[in-house]
Amino acid sequence: MAGRRRLPAGSRTELPPLKIIRKILLLQVAYYAGATVLILFTTVVYGTPFSLNLVFGWDYLRGDTTVGWILGLVWMLNCFISVIFLLLFVSRSKLVPDFALTIHFLHLVATTFYTHSLPSNLLWWGLQFASAGMMIFVGMWACQHRELRPITFTGLEGSSQAGSSSQQTGGDSQQESSFGRGRGRERSLQNEYEMDRLKANGEHAV
Structure with missing residues (x-):
């Protein structure tokens, strides 16, 4: 067949x-x-x-x-x-x-x-x-x-705008976290420097 x-x-x-x-x-x-x-x-x-x-x-x-x-x-x-x-x-x-x-x-x-x-x-x-x-x-x-009129895709534009905003917020959070870590490191270095000064003063006093 x-x-x-x-x-x-x-x-x-x-x-x-x-x-x-x-x-x-x-x-x-x-x-x-x-x-x-x-x-x-x-x-x-x-x-x-x-x-x-x-x-x-x-x-x-x-x-x-x-x-x-x-x-x-x-x-x-x-x-x-x-x-x-x-x-x-x-x-x-x-x-x-x-x-x-x-x-x-x-x-x-x-x-x-x-x-x-x-x-x-x-x-x-x-x-x-x-x-x-x-x-x-x-x-x-x-x-x-x-x-021949250009076709606009609103969904893709919205997703691209959302992606750019998320990248911007992610960059801000990374900057804040790095800034926080930098401040913490500065505080620890300052505490160590003060401890060294106290030890040096105690040895001079003895």
Whole structure:
């Protein structure tokens, strides 16, 4: 009977499929939530009615209208906000490109199903490539910056401080004991000197 093939250490618990799917869903919901809030705020300020076509449609992203350019800026701002969620949910720089590209691919699928047609606007495609590239670049930089932060060990610092304090107290006690022994030796020498003087005076008197 052939032996069972052993998997490498950490391969079972590193990124299980259910965990990957959960992270993708959370990132996609956060991506659309951020875009919806920004677009809703923009429509209120601009004075235009809000509709889901502004979120899932592609026909409004046009280069010959003010609304199209405003939507483009809003989507680019949303990609920077999505970097925060990548930092929270992914937190590993080598996985950022996969999740960022997955977010934009699912957005393409959602847009195609919502409009029943494949996007044919060049500004929409250019915006997706620019947003994905910016999300990957900023996301990897943020994750690497957090991975390279120095780690402080409070336990080792406390033990080193305790060791230094114990060494200091030990040195003080040794100094005190040596000082005490020195004083005792001086007293014994003084007593011997006085005894010798008494003996010498007694011999002179005889």
